[in-house]
Amino acid sequence: MQTEKVVNHIVDWLKDYATSSNMNGFIVGISGGIDSAVTSALCAKTGLRTLCVEMPIHQAITQVSRGQNHISYLKSHFANVTNVEVDLTPVFEQFKEVVPFEDENPNLHISLANTRARLRMSTLYYFAGLHKYLVAGTGNKVEDFGVGFYTKYGDGGVDLSPIADLMKSEVYEIGRYLNIREEILNAPPTDGLFGDSRSDEDQIGASYDELEWAMGRDQLGMNAEDYSDREQEVFNIYKGRNKANQHKMQPIPVCEIPVNLRN
Template identity: 30%
Template structure:
């Protein structure tokens, strides 16, 4: 492994906080909505996003929904509740297993099939999206997404699940940036340093799913997107194997469909 420190510029956290806060405030005004609904997972991204929202929106106008499943750790639930209480925003705990089970019961499935395992994981994310939008519609509010730039670029989110939101306040920040901003916002250190996980199955972690550490992934993505470097240039710059960069590039290409509208065939009249 090469020395890839210093590749990603250090985020100006004060400026980023100010710009994101302004974005959230403007989004509310332009949409003519009455507040925000956000999913709280007890993780870094949702905690940081909630803190940013609480800086500019009346606490009574923010609803944090904690939506555990049987694979969600109690630690994550406790951290989500504590974050909501610390920021002063209203919160609800809504277990989603009772919502998921009827869907699985009426659909064919195989517990040992990896495709069905993935479908089940995606179903959790999509059910959470349904719950978020139910509350947002009922309260005339925006659904706030918690995805970061790293996840968006490689498609590490569920289409029409956690990708189904109205605004993405930290969508321009790499995971490394989010950690820095979280420290600036006084997010609990335990949350900042815990292994990122979507809680999709027992023991699941984001970095194991991705097959790469966020620290390195951010630098690969930064060089290829912000600097337009080719795969071989990126590998040389970071002193890592070309295969590792190529694999990230493949993830980026495979993720493109998640961030655009569904294709429509041209019709000649």
């Protein structure tokens, strides 16, 4: 990958989109991970106003500190970067108090995890509406178009996606080019939605390198039967996730009314 040229292309694309949309800048949710770090750095490089928002909900201190250190780095290098912290933990706890809490429901934990992501989305759009900012998505290609590893109307609810055509490995390559902090580059990827230390790999059952391999083989028309052992397992994980999450990747289905029923 021609890293410098790709970075310049994304930065120009971001700036052109914001200018043509008559918007003042960008807003990015900062998690302490590589995707949000790279996205916010790319937005900062446009020279347009870039608001970095921390939204902890029972967040691990390591995630919080990585995010804060990254924001400090951006602010020391870009005068157009500002930040705000909104502690959503009390909001999340209040939410749990006013909805039926079904302890025995096997879907409870994933539903609450997705609720965290949707509270953050609402917060980002609150500030975006105040300042005429665009909400910049932080999803990469494997997450957004491979396994659908994001929350519908949560971190999937954005105005534009600057890194969604980049594989995770390419995001890391750009991160190194942009001098993203080593603590972020070395941190295991996590969505941080469960209040514990589980990583994305723990949840998915495969690493991003493995998923990139499977995504590439799937695009070539290969099948699980073409492989054995761990490769077959990874390929099946990828295909299973891809199939199950098509509802996130495809447009919302619209019930079209037949012309003859309108007469």
